[in-house]
Amino acid sequence: MWRFLTDRSGNFGILLAILLVPVIGAAGLALDYSNAISIKAKIQGAADAAALAAVAESSAGVKQAFAMSGDGEVSVGANDAVTFFKAQFESDTDFKLDQIFAKVVKKDGRLYSVLDYQATVATTLSRILGKDLIRVAGQAIVEYQTEVYRDFFLLLDNTPSMGVGATPVDVAKMVANTPDDCAFACHIVKNGVEDMGSYYNLAKALGVTTRINVVAQAAAALMDTAKDSRKSSNQYRMGVYTFGEKAEDTKLLEVVAPTADLSKAKSKAAKIELMSIPKQGYDNDQQTDFDRAFTQIADKMGAAGTGLTASSPEKVLFFVSDGVGDSYKPASCTKKLTGGRCQEPIDTQYCDLLKSKGYRIAVLYTTYLPLPTNNWYNKWIAPFQNEIPERMKACASPGLFFEVSPSEGISEAMTTLFKKIVNTPLLTG
Template sequence: MRRFLADRSGNFGILLALLLVPVIGAAGLALDYSNALSVKTKIQGAADAAALAAVAESSPGVKQAFAMSDDGEVSIGVADAITFFKAQLESDPDFTLDEIAAKVVKKDGRLYSIVDYRATVKTTLSRILGKDLISVVGQAIVEYQTEIYRDFFLLLDNTPSMGVGATPKDVAKMVANTPDNCAFACHIVKNGVEDKNSYYNLAKKLGVTTRINVVAQAAAALMDTAKDSRKNSNQYRMAVYSFGEKAEDTKLLEVVSPTTNLGKAKSAAAKVELMSIPKQGYDNDQQTDFDRALTQVAEKMGTAGTGMTASSPEKILFFVSDGVGDSYKPANCTKKLTGGRCQEPIDVQYCNLLKSKGYRIAVLYTTYLPLPTNDWYKSWIRPFQNEIPQRMKACASPDLFFEVSPSEGISDAMTTLFKKIVNTPLLTG
């Protein structure tokens, strides 16, 4: 008996057998919890989407909330959230959905959409330790502020290139009726007096619509959209700027300062004219300085706010242009120079600087139409024609870029961008 008790052979095998269960169990727990986290990510995504759907633009829940005079629960939105949630996870074998609850509440001018869920995930190796299920719990919260305060700064490109015909038909008419086959309606003003022979006047006589005409009309129409969309009279302020009144003094021109009087802003926007020049080819046509315009408009915009109160509005730059810069820029031009003259698609570093300060940029790119009969276009613009829309899109904040030719409806495009901005819910948790 003493020899048997003193025998130590075979201890390793016994210890291994004893340790094998907790080792496999621990590995199983790690594997199963990793799988549970993956499942939770999937369910959380569905919950976020469901909460957003309940307060999406034109959803029944939002319509009901707007019709409510007081705070309270919005019953229609609850059904929408649950239906949307279940539709995304229907028949998913990775888990069992044990509980789903939703609530949409209007409180203090905001809508809160809340989706709670509880699910169980079956384990594999963890069963060795007696753990057959892992519980997954989560919540998604979306806040839709019905009265977000915003300042809109419309920067309208009115430089000479915006005097080109708005449509191919308008371009052809100008070319056919000018001795030098010019597609541009140059706005010539000498010593403060309009030149009766300028192509700008000719365009008016011919009934030719220029790009700047269409842009001014669209900017004016936007004021009506803003007026119809606001929930109170001081929710939106509008300001309008152009690149300048005349080529001899190119600087940011404040057409109308930020105002809640949208009728006043509409009237001012409608009167935006093409920048005048004293003669064709003045200053080597270097009047389209995007870098300067974006820098100067930032000084007008002030600090970007949260939008939660009238004293802390969001700041949105609404930039409308054909996207081709032409300025004196002897250094850092992104394309080849002619002396110090820089002709290039917009340099997006100035857009990025604005976005880094919290401003949102909505870009409406009025397609730069090819001018096949124009030697200047063929030599300098055509080589980078395909880059123009790419640069303009890069200038814009996410999902706030729109390209449109004037014949397709600039006014409709501007309205679409505006509605994208004002109808964006905020995912808060």
């Protein structure tokens, strides 16, 4: 018996038999867990795709979210996520889905799509160790920025200087057809009666396009661009303002109050007229008061919002002008005075004040064309001609300045500026 117990021959086979089960089990676990990880990656990819599909641009969930007046759950989006997720594994037998939970929520102007899942993967060799299943779980989260709400306030310079011909050809035609070689189409209205012999009506008879005509057409066309760009009917509101209807009462004229009815805004913008004067030289031509216009438009705009909700829209001032101020400003004019008359490039301190309050300012500078045959221009404007575009650019928010000569497309320039604004990512933090 002692010899039997102390005999070591044949131990390898016995030990091998004893160790074979855990070795195979361990190898099986490695293979099965590797397989489970691979399957989880496949499921995770499907979950990511489903969460993304639920808030895709053209999805029913996004449409429902846009139609919601406030925050809340988007049931259609959640259902779509589950349906999309399941559809990717209709014939897949590598695993079993145990739980699926999807949720789409609109909060603070963003959509959050979340999909959680749990699944079980059957094992093979691991069953030797009594492990028949491996559980896998994961989560997919997608954040989608919904529309940014913005109120646009178009401040359009319609003062007498905007009655100049829109192109060099138009300027030459006016000069050639006026006894005093005048390039300006002065709009004379006295005591409410239109002077049919004024240069404004002469320009119409000659087929001359003035700068204010082009600006009005461009403002109207911009409404179509805004309508095509918005994701919901109340995403953008447009208000249109000019420097006044007549020189006798130069105060901000509200052509149309801020409205989401962009067809209405288009119709009214197209009818903008040049400010009228009762006679040439009235009030020493002091009708282009940028300081007053900026101060008054601020009262109309109200507090700047975050843009995340319709009740807290961003406020954007869209300013279109040739950049030359002409007003009674005896105390703080930046150029030489004629009595109290101040002719100067725009005073940017008023722009800076608006920007400090959170407003964004987009500036479309319609190049002030030199008028070498005009004595007034040569004496008063030519000395600071080069400063005009510099001041206008300084007035604008970063990246929102555009200069266009009257012979180019003002409408296209306004559209370009608008798209730069609406395509700029919203800073929320």
